[in-house]
Amino acid sequence: MESKSNSLRIPTGPNIKQAKLHDAERKGSNKMVLSNTASSSPSSSNESSSSEMEVQSSDMEVCQVYANSSSSGYSDMQSSSSDTGKSRDDLSDDKDDCIPLINGPITLSLMEAKLWYKFLEVGTEMIINRTGRRMFPYVEFSLRGVDPVGLYDVIFDIIPASSKSFKFLNNKWIPIGRKEEEFKNYPFKHPDSPRIGSDWMTRKISFEKVKLSNKPGTKAGIFTLHTLQKYLVRISIVKHERDDELSVVEFPIRATTFIAVTAYNNREVTKLKINSNPYSKGFRFPMKRLKNHAFEQLDAKEQRMLTLEDSLSNSVYCHLKKEMPTFPQCPLDLSSNKE
DNA sequence: TCCACTATCACTTTTGAAGCGC
DNA sequence: AGCGCTTCAAAAGTGATAGTGG
Numbered sequence: 001m002e003s004k005s006n007s008l009r010i011p012t013g014p015n016i017k018q019a020k021l022h023d024a025e026r027k028g029s030n031k032m033v034l035s036n037t038a039s040s041s042p043s044s045s046n047e048s049s050s051s052e053m054e055v056q057s058s059d060m061e062v063c064q065v066y067a068n069s070s071s072s073g074y075s076d077m078q079s080s081s082s083d084t085g086k087s088r089d090d091l092s093d094d095k096d097d098c099i100p101l102i103n104g105p106i107t108l109s110l111m112e113a114k115l116w117y118k119f120l121e122v123g124t125e126m127i128i129n130r131t132g133r134r135m136f137p138y139v140e141f142s143l144r145g146v147d148p149v150g151l152y153d154v155i156f157d158i159i160p161a162s163s164k165s166f167k168f169l170n171n172k173w174i175p176i177g178r179k180e181e182e183f184k185n186y187p188f189k190h191p192d193s194p195r196i197g198s199d200w201m202t203r204k205i206s207f208e209k210v211k212l213s214n215k216p217g218t219k220a221g222i223f224t225l226h227t228l229q230k231y232l233v234r235i236s237i238v239k240h241e242r243d244d245e246l247s248v249v250e251f252p253i254r255a256t257t258f259i260a261v262t263a264y265n266n267r268e269v270t271k272l273k274i275n276s277n278p279y280s281k282g283f284r285f286p287m288k289r290l291k292n293h294a295f296e297q298l299d300a301k302e303q304r305m306l307t308l309e310d311s312l313s314n315s316v317y318c319h320l321k322k323e324m325p326t327f328p329q330c331p332l333d334l335s336s337n338k339e
Numbered sequence: 340t341c342c343a344c345t346a347t348c349a350c351t352t353t354t355g356a357a358g359c360g361c
Numbered sequence: 362a363g364c365g366c367t368t369c370a371a372a373a374g375t376g377a378t379a380g381t382g383g
Binding site (some may be wrong): 128133134138263264270273274277278279280281282283 | 373374375376377378
């Protein structure tokens with residue numbers, strides 16, 4: 001077990017506990033709660049003990065999702081994403097979605113579950129490239145039910161979600177053939193690991209800076225994936241026991257299932273990313289870009305032909321207007337638009 | 340010809356150093 | 362000297378797009 005590096009291997013063997021999760025699931029939540037039950041499953045321990053293990057779609061059904069009745073929408077995304085130093089009381093607004101047991105079942109509350117589900121409904125795509133591309137949405141969660149004085153590592157991993165590779169045909173992803181053999185990836189330990197349980201429970205745990213690549217490498221926090229294959233995120237809570245042994249509870253998060261691509265295939269995914277990712281604000285007003293660049297390169301006749309109406313009818317902005325007819329529900333951050 | 344992939348572009352946000360006042 | 366605030370430029374992020382190559 002390597003303690004200093006962020007790269008490590010999840011131990012295998014009888015100490016691994018697969019999180020046994022209920023099958024209830026409700027959508028529309030802005031947060032998702034995964035909870036293990038008190039008992040571990042011997043039959044599942046062997047199957048889940050290896051990071052190389054392939055998780056079939058049926059395995060994902062063990063994920064439990066509780067609903068959050070308070071849906072905060074787009075405006076909450078940025079405010080919640082950057083705050084990792086909240087006190088326990090500050091996190092108490094999570095209680096509707098958690099089983100607030102100390103020393104009881106471990107509970108993991110995924111933030112932005114509503115956003116994750118929006119992507120999941122259209123088929124989440126994550127861009128991968130040579131240098132590594134960040135995930136968006138990224139994985140952030142709070143933890144409950146761990147031993148307050150126990151020492152824990154929190155580990156992020158990406159595992160296959162299907163034995164197939166996929167192709168985008170007729171506006172949907174369809175399975176074709178078998179997937180390629182997986183690259184060797186090492187689980188990524190949270191930089192703050194190890195910490196005692198009470199520390200983990202009083203903060204949001206974020207893996208914002210994890211990157212996805214299609215070029216094999218050994219840099220911590222960059223996962224090498226195959227394009228057109230389906231993956232999902234698995235979080236492991238590793239407890240350091242007294243006798244130097246480790247016990248692990250794993251949370252494969254079905255809502256994070258995505259297909260790795262080098263360019264977006266589904267226009268709906270692109271629109272969702274532009275709407276919700278702060279770095280993509282530059283694409284929310286395509287007329288501005290058109291005016292500044294391509295438009296200037298046209299001659300006068302072409303400029304006249306390319307009217308405002310024509311360009312708007314093909315723009316992302318137009319799609320947004322159709323989907324968001326009432327201004328207050330518009331996800332665009334108009335206040336930050338200098339023009 | 341098709342399509343996955345790459346490099347580059349213009350844009351925004353984030354970050355950190357520098358400057359300033361108290 | 363130390364602290365807090367503001368400003369500004371560089372770095373790092375985004376999707377779009379044209380070109381490349383298998």
